[in-house]
Amino acid sequence: MMSPLLQQLIEALKCLPGVGPKSAQRMAFHLLERDRNGASELAVALQQAVANIGHCERCRTLSETPLCGICASPSRDDSKLCVIETPADVYAIEHIGEFRGRYFILMGHLSPLDGIGPTELGLDKLDKQLAAGQVEELILATNPTVEGEATAHYISTMAARHGVLATRIAHGVPLGGELEFIDSGTLAHAFSGRQRLLS
Amino acid sequence: MSQVNTQLAYILHKRFYRETSQIIEVFSRDHGRLSLMSRGSRGSKSRISGHLQLFSPLLLGWQGKGSMPYLRTVERADIKPPVLPRQSLLSAMYINELLIYLVHKHDVQSGIFDYYHQCLYALQNSTQIEIELRKFEIKMLALLGFGLQLEHDADSGKKILAAQNYHYYVEHGPVACNELKVNQPTVGRITKQESKPVYSISSPFIQGRTLLALLKEDYALIQRDRQQLQQLKHLMRYIIHTHLGGRPLKSRELFLTP
Numbered sequence: 001m002m003s004p005l006l007q008q009l010i011e012a013l014k015c016l017p018g019v020g021p022k023s024a025q026r027m028a029f030h031l032l033e034r035d036r037n038g039a040s041e042l043a044v045a046l047q048q049a050v051a052n053i054g055h056c057e058r059c060r061t062l063s064e065t066p067l068c069g070i071c072a073s074p075s076r077d078d079s080k081l082c083v084i085e086t087p088a089d090v091y092a093i094e095h096i097g098e099f100r101g102r103y104f105i106l107m108g109h110l111s112p113l114d115g116i117g118p119t120e121l122g123l124d125k126l127d128k129q130l131a132a133g134q135v136e137e138l139i140l141a142t143n144p145t146v147e148g149e150a151t152a153h154y155i156s157t158m159a160a161r162h163g164v165l166a167t168r169i170a171h172g173v174p175l176g177g178e179l180e181f182i183d184s185g186t187l188a189h190a191f192s193g194r195q196r197l198l199s
Numbered sequence: 200m201s202q203v204n205t206q207l208a209y210i211l212h213k214r215f216y217r218e219t220s221q222i223i224e225v226f227s228r229d230h231g232r233l234s235l236m237s238r239g240s241r242g243s244k245s246r247i248s249g250h251l252q253l254f255s256p257l258l259l260g261w262q263g264k265g266s267m268p269y270l271r272t273v274e275r276a277d278i279k280p281p282v283l284p285r286q287s288l289l290s291a292m293y294i295n296e297l298l299i300y301l302v303h304k305h306d307v308q309s310g311i312f313d314y315y316h317q318c319l320y321a322l323q324n325s326t327q328i329e330i331e332l333r334k335f336e337i338k339m340l341a342l343l344g345f346g347l348q349l350e351h352d353a354d355s356g357k358k359i360l361a362a363q364n365y366h367y368y369v370e371h372g373p374v375a376c377n378e379l380k381v382n383q384p385t386v387g388r389i390t391k392q393e394s395k396p397v398y399s400i401s402s403p404f405i406q407g408r409t410l411l412a413l414l415k416e417d418y419a420l421i422q423r424d425r426q427q428l429q430q431l432k433h434l435m436r437y438i439i440h441t442h443l444g445g446r447p448l449k450s451r452e453l454f455l456t457p
Contacts, residue, residue, distance in 0.1 A: 112450035117449050152285070154453060
């Protein structure tokens with residue numbers, strides 16, 4: 001029979017994604033037998049994170065200050081706003097180094113069957129930002145999935161109400177890709193979005 | 200160990216499971232609606248993630264016992280997939296939500312599958328969205344055994360008259376009414392099956408000619424008249440609301456303009 005505290009720890013660890021009873025038990029034993037220091041650091045870090053990290057008031061990313069680093073920066077271009085699905089996308093776009101505007105993070109996409117509608121994505125906040133009139137171009141960089149397209153369409157109608165230009169990122173053949181191995185949907189998109197070669 | 204090969208199917212919904220897998224809700228022609236576990240189908244290395252998209256006809260193969268077999272093969276079906284314009288995507292998502300809530304798992308509904316298939320192609324034309332949705336709702340309910348009563352007045356048994364207005368009651372039928380009491384409460388009228396007669400939508404009224412057009416499946420006639428289309432929409436919303444047991448549909452929120 002396991003002690004109640006140990007049992008409680010195992011139950012708590014099961015909340016992690018992909019962790020079942022066996023893995024939770026292994027983690028609990030490892031923390032208690034081999035790495036007590038690590039365990040207390042983890043406990044403190046978890047507690048601080050849960051207590052202090054909230055959402056940025058402006059772009060909804062995870063942040064412990066009311067405004068995140070990017071939103072607080074004065075050197076950013078206020079006229080361009082990029083809408084993305086997850087905070088991980090911010091790092092991907094920042095990595096290109098091209099974009100100097102601001103972000104708005106949906107934390108998902110419209111998915112009625114998961115109970116995710118416009119309010120869950122914080123679109124009322126986005127609506128207010130569009131109404132404020134600073135934004136001139138809204139770049140819709142949701143994923144090129146059916147759900148992402150639907151979300152982009154929904155947001156583009158919002159932008160149209162406020163007279164803001166909405167643009168969608170291009171999608172098609174990846175760099176270094178070979179047409180032979182590309183699925184027909186992607187290729188069809190690449191074809192319909194072809195551009196004139198200026199020479 | 201049961202195995203199914205190259206079954207024509209659509210994906211209705213996907214949800215992520217663990218690191219790289221997903222659980223997909225599938226509506227297949229000959230095996231009805233079911234959930235499949237698709238292992239390792241996420242991420243850039245997966246060869247099939249591009250195929251596993253909503254609203255695209257697929258040939259799926261799966262294997263396994265129990266409630267969640269494993270997806271084995273995915274191919275694009277050899278028909279041109281519907282190219283839905285962005286305006287139609289939200290409507291198509293609404294249909295998926297209806298199917299998931301109203302069609303039971305493993306209930307083989309080839310007829311509904313065929314209507315779904317046709318409806319997706321019809322939604323390619325974004326001017327037809329509204330009437331196509333109504334058409335699908337009516338046909339789906341009929342195949343599920345909840346068809347509309349369109350021929351006779353449910354109280355008097357007389358034939359439906361084009362010029363007459365009717366109130367429509369679920370599981371009863373149209374009843375002639377002389378005054379248009381749009382907000383007449385439904386309480387007391389639908390007594391048998393409704394133990395909780397609390398509705399946000401009241402039993403709607405509808406013109407006789409709309410009912411007669413539905414009987415003849417003359418949807419073009421309804422589409423021409425804004426008012427009839429609107430009445431039919433309220434009627435279907437009320438009927439579906441009843442069959443869902445009052446469960447709200449999330450995709451309806453997408454059509455509310457703030």
